[in-house]
Each structure stands twice: as structure tokens, then as C-alpha cells.
Amino acid sequence: MSSPEQQGERLGATGYLAAEGFIDDLVEEIGDVRAVHGRLVLADGPPRPAAWAANVWFDPLLIPIGSIGEAARALRAIQRNWALYSFAHHRRAALIEAKLPPVRPKPLVYPAPPPTAPLGSWTLLDPNTVLAAPRCSSPFRHGEVAFAENKTAPPNRAYLKLWEVFTRLQVRPAAGELCLDLGASPGGWSWVLHETGARVLAVDKAPLAPAIANLPRISFRRESAFALDPSEVGPVDWLFSDVICYPKRLLSLVRRWLEAGTCRRFVCTIKFQGRTDHATAREFAAIPGSQLMHLHHNKHELTWVRL
Numbered sequence: 001m002s003s004p005e006q007q008g009e010r011l012g013a014t015g016y017l018a019a020e021g022f023i024d025d026l027v028e029e030i031g032d033v034r035a036v037h038g039r040l041v042l043a044d045g046p047p048r049p050a051a052w053a054a055n056v057w058f059d060p061l062l063i064p065i066g067s068i069g070e071a072a073r074a075l076r077a078i079q080r081n082w083a084l085y086s087f088a089h090h091r092r093a094a095l096i097e098a099k100l101p102p103v104r105p106k107p108l109v110y111p112a113p114p115p116t117a118p119l120g121s122w123t124l125l126d127p128n129t130v131l132a133a134p135r136c137s138s139p140f141r142h143g144e145v146a147f148a149e150n151k152t153a154p155p156n157r158a159y160l161k162l163w164e165v166f167t168r169l170q171v172r173p174a175a176g177e178l179c180l181d182l183g184a185s186p187g188g189w190s191w192v193l194h195e196t197g198a199r200v201l202a203v204d205k206a207p208l209a210p211a212i213a214n215l216p217r218i219s220f221r222r223e224s225a226f227a228l229d230p231s232e233v234g235p236v237d238w239l240f241s242d243v244i245c246y247p248k249r250l251l252s253l254v255r256r257w258l259e260a261g262t263c264r265r266f267v268c269t270i271k272f273q274g275r276t277d278h279a280t281a282r283e284f285a286a287i288p289g290s291q292l293m294h295l296h297h298n299k300h301e302l303t304w305v306r307l
């Protein structure tokens with residue numbers, strides 16, 4: 001084994017792999033970038049906040065290579081599992097990849113923890129240059145969290161967002177805790193929360209699927225999430241929101257609950273219609289103790305979490 005520095009020279013930049021379909025959002029979020037290669041953005045200096053990045057490549061190395069064999073030897077010498085992100089030179093990259101130990105992740109069976117083995121990422125910048133990051137922010141290939149899906153119990157696929165949050169952050173409600181689920185219909189999130197043993201107060205203007213409404217620890221209020229008065233609801237352990245609304249409206253709802261001081265933990269989907277409202281996303285990110293991320297299962301949305 002050799003140290004990464006023996007294989008190449010530090011780029012002095014950070015790599016950000018955009019969530020699929022969101023490269024423009026990522027570039028707007030990061031600001032001045034050095035280069036864009038497909039979905040991979042390189043920007044000078046240490047990591048910056050990058051909610052639209054599915055994976056961050058820390059301290060990538062430039063490795064000059066004379067041949068396919070040389071590239072594979074250099075990567076193997078760093079002793080990692082390697083995920084190839086290929087944006088060009090696909091055939092040459094695939095030939096190098098074929099000489100590396102295979103990475104074939106199986107879908108995760110929830111609630112299994114995320115993989116613990118370090119997973120590096122690499123790409124071919126040009127036929128004679130590998131860019132390789134031995135350390136990345138996500139233990140999943142390109143930040144893609146794939147689950148063995150439950151096709152019978154939940155009424156839709158929205159439950160995958162909560163599975164992903166709970167898996168990535170390794171938190172979930174404890175049995176007996178009270179969860180407010182705003183915009184709950186038809187009930188995918190409520191189903192996930194109920195499965196933890198928590199109690200769920202589901203709120204939506206539309207009804208829950210009957211199988212979800214009949215679960216023992218789920219109660220339902222058919223009304224607008226924005227009409228709820230925190231002091232009337234009383235203390236809750238978690239507030240979840242998947243309500244379809246403008247980001248600013250969600251922000252004022254969240255602020256109302258934060259000011260009330262009756263709920264500590266929040267998981268909310270910020271949904272964008274048309275152009276991304278980066279200014280409001282930054283306001284969410286600025287709330288102390290919060291994290292902002294694009295989940296693999298998010299569409300044109302970000303997930304805001306405060307634990």
C-alpha cells in the first residue's frame with residue numbers, strides 16, 4: 001500500500017457530483033467554479049455548502065497515467081473500493097475499471113445501516129489523467145441510496161425519502177414519541193413513522209389511504225397544515241412536512257414552530273416550482289443546527305433537517 005500522495009498531486013480543489021438533473025442548481029449554489037465535467041463540478045479550496053451535490057469528492061488527486069494498466073495500479077495502490085464516474089473517454093475508463101476490484105452494491109434492506117467501507121471516486125479527465133478522491137462524503141456510489149423496496153404496505157413511493165433520511169443520518173423516532181406528519185396523504189411517511197413504534201398525528205386536506213388511517217397509533221386531522229396552532233397541538237417530538245407549497249410559506253411555518261419551542265426535531269421537504277428559490281434555501285440552511293440536502297429520492301426538492 002502507498003499513500004495517496006505517492007500516486008498523484010493534490011488538485012487543491014474539491015469535487016462536487018451533482019444530483020442527477022441538477023447540475024445547474026449546483027453550479028448556482030457553489031458560485032465560482034473551476035471546471036464542470038458532466039455532473040462533476042470542481043471548485044477551489046475546501047468543501048463549501050453544497051446541498052445539490054449527491055457526493056463530495058474531498059481533496060482529489062491528479063494522477064498522470066501512461067496506460068490502462070498504470071491507471072489501475074495507481075488506484076489499487078491507494079487501497080479502496082473505487083466508484084467510476086465517467087463523463088467522457090468511456091471505453092478507456094471502463095477498461096481501467098475492469099482491472100479494479102468490482103463494486104456491486106446490493107440494495108439496502110431497510111433499516112440496515114449504510115456501508116462502512118470507504119468508497120473513493122474517480123474519473124478520467126483526459127486519456128492520460130485520472131482524477132481520484134480516496135475520501136468522499138457518501139458511502140454510497142455517487143450518493144445513490146438504493147433500497148429493496150416495499151411494494152405492498154406503503155401507498156406510494158414517498159416513504160423512500162424518509163427511509164433515506166433515517167439511513168443517512170442514522171436517526172429515527174423512538175417508540176412512543178409523537179410525530180406530526182404534515183401533508184401526510186396518502187400516508188407513505190406516516191407508515192414509516194408508525195413502523196418505528198412512534199405515535200403519528202397526520203394532517204392533510206386530503207384523506208389518508210384507509211389501510212394507513214386504520215393503523216393503531218395513527219390519528220388524522222383533515223385540515224390545512226398552515227392553520228395548525230402549535231400551542232393547541234401541544235408538545236411534539238418531531239415535525240415532518242412533505243406539504244406541497246412555496247418554499248417561503250414552508251419557511252414561515254417552520255419559524256412559527258421553532259418560535260413556539262414545542263418541537264425539537266424537523267424533517268421537511270422544500271419543493272421548488274419553476275426556478276429554484278436559492279435565497280430561501282439559504283435561509284433554511286442558516287437555521288442553527290440544520291442540514292440541507294438533496295436526497296437520491298428527492299425530485300426538484302431539498303430536504304431540510306434539524307435534529
Ligand SMILES: C[S@@+](CC[C@H](N)C(=O)[O-])C[C@H]1O[C@@H](n2cnc3c(N)ncnc32)[C@H](O)[C@@H]1O
Pocket residue numbers: 156158159182183184185186187188189190203204205206223224225226242243244245
Ligand atoms: C407529496 S404529497 C405528500 C405525500 C406523503 N408524504 C406520503 O408519504 O404519502 C403532498 C401533500 O401535501 C398536501 N397539501 C397541500 N397543501 C396542504 C395544506 N395546506 N395542508 C396540508 N396538506 C397539504 C396534499 O394534499 C398532498 O397530500
